[in-house]
Amino acid sequence: MNNIIKIAWRNLLRYTRRTLLTSSLIALGVALVIVFGGVGNSFRGGVIEIITNSNLGHLQVHKKGYIGSMDNLPLDLSIGEKGLEGLRKVLDSSPEVLSYSERIRFGAMISNFASTTNMRLTAVHPEKESATCPDLPGRIKEGESDPAAFVKPGAIVLPQNIASGLGFKLGDEVVLVANNKDGSVNGLSFRLSGISENIMGPQGKDGYIHLEDARTLLRIEGEEVTEVAVKLKDFDRLTGATSSIKKELADLAGAGQKPGAEAASGAQPGRGAKAGLEVHTWEELSPFASIAKMVALLIIVVRLVLVFIVLVSVLNVMMMSVYERVGEIGTMASIGTPPNKILALFLTEGLSLGFFSGVIGSAAGAGILLLLKALEIPFTFGSMDLVLSPSVPVGEIALALLVVIVISALASLQPALKASRMEPVDALRHV
Amino acid sequence: MSLVILENIKKDYITGEISTPALKGISLSIEPGKFISFIGPSGSGKTTLLNLLGGLDRPTSGKVTVAGTEISALDRRASAKFRGENIGFIFQNFNLIPVLSVYENVEFPLLMVQELPPAERRLRVTEMLEKVGMSDQAHKYPGQISGGQKQRVAVARALAARPKLVLADEPTANLDHATAYKVIGLMHAMKKELDTTFIFATHDQKVVGEAEQIYTIEDGLLSAGVK
Numbered sequence: 061m062n063n064i065i066k067i068a069w070r071n072l073l074r075y076t077r078r079t080l081l082t083s084s085l086i087a088l089g090v091a092l093v094i095v096f097g098g099v100g101n102s103f104r105g106g107v108i109e110i111i112t113n114s115n116l117g118h119l120q121v122h123k124k125g126y127i128g129s130m131d132n133l134p135l136d137l138s139i140g141e142k143g144l145e146g147l148r149k150v151l152d153s154s155p156e157v158l159s160y161s162e163r164i165r166f167g168a169m170i171s172n173f174a175s176t177t178n179m180r181l182t183a184v185h186p187e188k189e190s191a192t193c194p195d196l197p198g199r200i201k202e203g204e205s206d207p208a209a210f211v212k213p214g215a216i217v218l219p220q221n222i223a224s225g226l227g228f229k230l231g232d233e234v235v236l237v238a239n240n241k242d243g244s245v246n247g248l249s250f251r252l253s254g255i256s257e258n259i260m261g262p263q264g265k266d267g268y269i270h271l272e273d274a275r276t277l278l279r280i281e282g283e284e285v286t287e288v289a290v291k292l293k294d295f296d297r298l299t300g301a302t303s304s305i306k307k308e309l310a311d312l313a314g315a316g317q318k319p320g321a322e323a324a325s326g327a328q329p330g331r332g333a334k335a336g337l338e339v340h341t342w343e344e345l346s347p348f349a350s351i352a353k354m355v356a357l358l359i360i361v362v363r364l365v366l367v368f369i370v371l372v373s374v375l376n377v378m379m380m381s382v383y384e385r386v387g388e389i390g391t392m393a394s395i396g397t398p399p400n401k402i403l404a405l406f407l408t409e410g411l412s413l414g415f416f417s418g419v420i421g422s423a424a425g426a427g428i429l430l431l432l433k434a435l436e437i438p439f440t441f442g443s444m445d446l447v448l449s450p451s452v453p454v455g456e457i458a459l460a461l462l463v464v465i466v467i468s469a470l471a472s473l474q475p476a477l478k479a480s481r482m483e484p485v486d487a488l489r490h491v
Numbered sequence: 492m493s494l495v496i497l498e499n500i501k502k503d504y505i506t507g508e509i510s511t512p513a514l515k516g517i518s519l520s521i522e523p524g525k526f527i528s529f530i531g532p533s534g535s536g537k538t539t540l541l542n543l544l545g546g547l548d549r550p551t552s553g554k555v556t557v558a559g560t561e562i563s564a565l566d567r568r569a570s571a572k573f574r575g576e577n578i579g580f581i582f583q584n585f586n587l588i589p590v591l592s593v594y595e596n597v598e599f600p601l602l603m604v605q606e607l608p609p610a611e612r613r614l615r616v617t618e619m620l621e622k623v624g625m626s627d628q629a630h631k632y633p634g635q636i637s638g639g640q641k642q643r644v645a646v647a648r649a650l651a652a653r654p655k656l657v658l659a660d661e662p663t664a665n666l667d668h669a670t671a672y673k674v675i676g677l678m679h680a681m682k683k684e685l686d687t688t689f690i691f692a693t694h695d696q697k698v699v700g701e702a703e704q705i706y707t708i709e710d711g712l713l714s715a716g717v718k
Contacts, residue, residue: 063602070590391586394547395648396575396604398568485548488582 064401068408071381078380082373083417086464089369090421091428093460094453096362098429100355102450103441107348110444113195115182115266116342117161117289119302121147121309124338126286127345133167133180133286135241139337141282147337150308151290156301158293159191162285164274165266168238170218172226179222181236182266183274186210192291196256203230203254210268215253217268223255230255236269240278248277298341306339313337363463370414370464374471378410382475389479390487403480410472411465418464425460426452492559494655494688495521495544500553502539502711513539514550515711521690523655526682528691528702535708537692538660544690545578545658546570558655575604579649579687581659581678585641587633593644594620594629600652619647622684623677639670643677650681659691663698675701 072079112118126137139147144162151160164183169176190197190207197207200217204210211217216234228234230252237247250269258265274280292301313336343349382389392402429450437448502514513536521527529537542548543555546562555563558577565573580586587596597619601612620626623643628636636644642662649657659678663671675698682689691698699705707714 067588067590074590387584387586388588391580391582391588392599392603393571394545394574394580395600396571396573396578396652397600398571398575398604401603483548485542488547488586 061404064404064408065412067405068412071385071409072413075381078377079413082377083413083420085373086370086414086417087421087424089366090418090460090464091425093359093362093366094422094425094456095428095432095450097359097456097460098425098450098453099432099448100359101453101456102448103446104352104355106446106449107441107444108342108352110195110446111346111348112291112295112342113193114199115193115196115289116345117192118292118295118298119290119305119339119341120345121288121290121305121337121339122286124336127338127340133165135164135166135239135278135280135286138164138241138284138286139288140284143337144283144285144288146312147288147309150305150312151288154301154305154308156292156294156297156304158291159188160288160290161185161188161192162271162283163189163287163289164271164278164280164284165286166238166274166278168236168277170222170226170267171235171237172228172232173235175226177222177226179219180266181269181274183269183271184211185271186212189268189289192289199256200254201257203252205254210254211270212253213270213272214251215270216250217254217256218252219256219258219265219267221258221265222267223252228252228255236277238277240280244279246277246279248273302339302341309337309339363460366460367463367467370467371471374410374414374468375474377413378406378472378475381409382406382479385479386482386487386490389482390484390490393482393484394488399480403476406476406479407469407472410468410476414464414468414471415461418461421464422457422461426457429453492523493520494523494525494558495519495690496554496556497544498554498556500540500543500550500555502536502543502548503551512711514543516553517708517711517713518553519706519713521688523688524682524686526679526689526701526703528693528699528705529708530693530699530705531708533694536711537708540708540713541658541660541690541692544656545580546574571604575600575652577655579652579654579657581642581645581649581657581662583661583664585633585638585645585665587641587644587648589633591632592629593625593631593633593636596633596644597647597651600648605652615651615653616647619651622650622681623647637670639666639673642666642670642674646674646677646681650685650687653685654687656688656690659689659693661693661695662691663693663695668697671695671697 123137123139126134129137151157161184165180167178167180170179187208190210197205197210200210218228232252234250234252235247236250237245239245292298389402429452433449433451439446439448497517497519500514500517501512504511504513517540529540531537539548543550544557546565550563554561560573562570562573588599591599594616597616598612601607601615620629623646625640625643625647628640633641663674666674678689679701681687691702693699
């Protein structure tokens, strides 16, 4: 085998310019795939991290049917006290869950006494919200941003667009007027304690008040909430953890439905007594999931381009190589070289070309990614400030190399088979 | 026992619907250790006959037996194996592998065909290069040596595998007068030393003059020559 590799390499070096040109093309393709994959994944990962750590959490639990009418922020599709109790039990006992935050989301009128507008609000316990969405306090650019107390009772955090639109400054009095679930209206005054930057996606432009204030404003008695955001210990375990939480909740609903199904599922009397809870991952909640899928699709397209580059390049080189060396193949066959060794010789040549180019391309791609990481290039996506910090994707490199090797082998196969099947007498006549 | 037996060999080349007979029924026996020449004008069928003797081509009809094996009945793989073990080839254009050095060219059939262990390969290659006087050029590549030297390397390659039969197609056609004589002398010496049968297809009177037996091929038919 060593001799076959030696001869293959020498034949590649025999046509130095052609080999270098082809090799450069393949290496460029591999580097492109790795850089694109690294940058794409960095962008995707960065945005997902901001979205999940700022407001969404990794997954959310709602009363069944809530997501379908989420645009209206319905208060009558809330998780009741008993349901919340069961949910807490499930989340507290799950080894996958790091923290969770109970929320009431609602729409309200906000007024500065001169002007009034609509807005969405999320009511939270600040310490639980900070544990679940650790980047949220960091989004508060003006005012109180202590993770444990970024919104105290009587205080409100407004998003930049609302604050500037109504001309609010820190410390100003803010009036919120909201409908409760029965339709009656109530109003409450707050003191503006913080102004947060906007980010894309649902809840990206919500204001924040304390959970107890929301209960007062909305006249909610007891511990009713509209959603629970959950942060997992390991984001990569999202699918498995979601399934296991769903199963636990289904079991809980099943057990609760015999003597008191309504209570266990958090259902309100008269509103689908058998309705349970539903779990949604960030992907189901954020429109960015479509962009993330698009990025993944683009990476696949770039990989396909690489496949074509390698296929055409190696096929071209190997076909030329066989055509130019027909006489040589005849000589080898005439002195008794078995067809399988002639096949191996040309296959090795194509594989060596692909492998060598792949390694060079991988090294170049990894080098470019390391350089980009070191440069920490900042960029803005929507209203989010991101830093391009791609890591070297070992899996991507291994996959690119594997693709190059497999495609090189496939591209070399036809010319190699042609060489091995040549009749020596015909090949010698070609001299 | 004859080394080569040809029994009523016919070979037709078919182009489209036209069949052109190259050999029209040749029968012949050749004893081991002979120095034999096929002569005849261009297109008479000399190379075709050599190709059939070497198992590079199959006759349209008839039997070719070399060293007791009917090579005209072997499949491609078995035919390649047989050639590697029993037949050496020397070509008009030398046909050395350009990416291999002189040493590696001679070693090629021992390594790729006979798969001999390294020590034995080294011994045989060194011995053959010494015999053809190319030991000092062993590290050079075919592009760095003269035509005569190339043919000496080709002789060494053909003989390194210790074949029973060496087939040489116009081995001196691309060599000058003096070099051609040297190469013929070398082959003659090798024949004596190794008891190998040499069969030439040639126009060259220098080669013909050295042959122990000459056969003339004309219009696909064989007739015994002057010796």
